[in-house]
Amino acid sequence: MAPRHERRPTPRRHPAAPAVELRAVRRSYGRGDSAVHALRGVDLALPHGSFTAVMGPSGSGKSTFLQCAAGLDRPTSGEVLLGGEEISRLGENKLTRLRRSRIGFVFQSFNLLPSLTVQQNVLLPQRLAGERQDRARARELLARVGLAEHGGRRPGQLSGGQQQRVAIARALITDPEVLFADEPTGALDTRTAHEVLGLLRQAVDALGATVVMVTHDPVAASHADRVLFLAEGALAGELVRPDPQAVAERMVTLTARAAGRRTGVAA
Ligand code: ADP
Numbered sequence: 562m563a564p565r566h567e568r569r570p571t572p573r574r575h576p577a578a579p580a581v582e583l584r585a586v587r588r589s590y591g592r593g594d595s596a597v598h599a600l601r602g603v604d605l606a607l608p609h610g611s612f613t614a615v616m617g618p619s620g621s622g623k624s625t626f627l628q629c630a631a632g633l634d635r636p637t638s639g640e641v642l643l644g645g646e647e648i649s650r651l652g653e654n655k656l657t658r659l660r661r662s663r664i665g666f667v668f669q670s671f672n673l674l675p676s677l678t679v680q681q682n683v684l685l686p687q688r689l690a691g692e693r694q695d696r697a698r699a700r701e702l703l704a705r706v707g708l709a710e711h712g713g714r715r716p717g718q719l720s721g722g723q724q725q726r727v728a729i730a731r732a733l734i735t736d737p738e739v740l741f742a743d744e745p746t747g748a749l750d751t752r753t754a755h756e757v758l759g760l761l762r763q764a765v766d767a768l769g770a771t772v773v774m775v776t777h778d779p780v781a782a783s784h785a786d787r788v789l790f791l792a793e794g795a796l797a798g799e800l801v802r803p804d805p806q807a808v809a810e811r812m813v814t815l816t817a818r819a820a821g822r823r824t825g826v827a828a
Pocket of ligand 1: 590597619623626
């Protein structure tokens, strides 16, 4: 294994600041009596080099959290800081540039461009950001995810697990402040999912990346350093160095409570 923090091409502007910080973040949809309060005041700070899983029952606000934290959506009130910089009030153009150069994304459905080669897909964020395309780094990242020989192929020639590896390399190419993963193993079988989670873990341990992963899978969550639980738009506890059993038990309790509230029966 390569030494920790072996490569840090872009110095952090505020190295002491958390990678991501949410301050009293609220997000409501609609107004008045019919308003839905998807986030009801979330405060958290995630340090650089950490791996955090976010879990919660359906409708607890996980997607809204991810969208607000990643600058894809704006909170109704409160602040989102990325590497110490407030992003929730940036204009659309600045926000788009920031997403391209300082945030990495990994989705359940891989989202690779089928007409580009694997290497071109990995380089795409740099191309879109108007940065120099660092082919040596693309090769290094592809080697890290076990695809050194596959740079010239098209995504359609790869398995699902291999495509998700490409997506991880692509998410890391700009050395982002944070990598957001939305159910990254949702479309993979158990063994392949385990490999992909191992790569996210390695990105944190060997490259100093910061990963925030939304998942419903307790086994996936147990690869993180910490699991944050959401319930009804608010933080509802955490588990540090989680094991799958403890995560599953916490989820059963939260899901039963959420179902109880919907049906009016206390859990
Ligand atoms: P999760 O990802 O945990 O399932 P979401 O963040 O998708 O939760 O949703 C949280 C709450 O906000 C839910 O009650 C959902 O119905 C509501 N919600 C999400 N997006 C919208 C929207 N665009 N318009 C109205 N309500 C929404």
